[in-house]
Amino acid sequence: MDKSAPAASTVDGSGLPDTHLSVDLRAPLRPDAFALSDEAKIAGIAEHFREIMQLLGLDLTDDSLQGTPRRVAKMYVHEWFKGLDPKHRPDVKLFENRYAYSQMLVERDITVFSCCEHHFVPIMGKAHVAYLPGERVVGLSKLNRVVQYYARRPQVQERLTRQIAEELKQTLHTDNVAVLIEADHLCVMSRGVNDTGSSTLTAEYGGVFETDQALRTEFLRLIGK
Ligand SMILES: Nc1nc2c(ncn2[C@@H]2O[C@H](COP(=O)(O)OP(=O)(O)OP(=O)(O)O)[C@@H](O)[C@H]2O)c(=O)[nH]1
Numbered sequence: 001m002d003k004s005a006p007a008a009s010t011v012d013g014s015g016l017p018d019t020h021l022s023v024d025l026r027a028p029l030r031p032d033a034f035a036l037s038d039e040a041k042i043a044g045i046a047e048h049f050r051e052i053m054q055l056l057g058l059d060l061t062d063d064s065l066q067g068t069p070r071r072v073a074k075m076y077v078h079e080w081f082k083g084l085d086p087k088h089r090p091d092v093k094l095f096e097n098r099y100a101y102s103q104m105l106v107e108r109d110i111t112v113f114s115c116c117e118h119h120f121v122p123i124m125g126k127a128h129v130a131y132l133p134g135e136r137v138v139g140l141s142k143l144n145r146v147v148q149y150y151a152r153r154p155q156v157q158e159r160l161t162r163q164i165a166e167e168l169k170q171t172l173h174t175d176n177v178a179v180l181i182e183a184d185h186l187c188v189m190s191r192g193v194n195d196t197g198s199s200t201l202t203a204e205y206g207g208v209f210e211t212d213q214a215l216r217t218e219f220l221r222l223i224g225k
C-alpha cells in the first residue's frame, strides 16, 4: 500500500469529520481514519476484496472478475462511503429572504442511498426535510446534498436522521427543522428475516415542529403521510 501519498484533507484540522456535531452523532471512526490517501485506501481494500473473492472460490483470472476488487474498492471510497470524508461536506449557501417567505419549506422525496453498518448492504429510500425560513433561505439543492453527505457512509437510520437534522439546524441557524426518512433495508429484505414488505420510518422534529402538533400534521400531509 502506498502510505506516502497525501492523506485526505479535513475541514477543521482535527483529522476527523463531524466535529461540529454532538459527540453521540459523530461517525464512529478511529483517530487515524485519514492517515491514508484515497488511492492508498483503494489499493488496500482491493487487495482484501481479492482475498474475499478467492476464499469464495472465484477465479480471478476470469476477465469479468479480474477488475472487480478494484471496482468495489473505488465504489467504496469514491461513492458509497464518500460521506466519511469531510472534504465532501457540502458548502451550504444561504440567501437573504427578501421576499419574506415565512411558511414551511419542504424538500420531499430526496433519494437516499446508504449502507447498513451491520451488514454492509444497501439502505434505499426517501428523505423529506422541512424548515421555517427566517432572515435567510437555503439553496434547495443543498438540502439534498446534506442528506447525501450523511447517507454515503456505513449507517444506522436513526443516526442518519439525527445527523441531517442537527446539520440543518446549525447551517440554517434555526431549530425549526423536520426530517423524516422512509427506507428499505436490504439486510431485512434479502437475508435474515427475508421480509420484502416492511420499511423503516424515522423522524426528528426540532423547535416548533416538536411543540406544534398542527405544524407537524401539515408537514406529514405535505409529504403524503
Ligand atoms: N436500529 C437499527 N437496526 C438496524 C439498522 N439496520 C440494520 N439493523 C439491524 O441490526 C440488527 C443486527 O442484529 P444481529 O442479531 O447482530 O444481526 P443478525 O444476526 O444478522 O440479525 P438478523 O438480521 O435478525 O438476522 C438486525 O436486527 C438488523 O435488522 C438500522 O438502521 N437501525
Ligand SMILES: [Zn+2]
Pocket: 116, 117, 118, 119, 120, 121, 185, 187, 188
Ligand atoms: Zn443490516
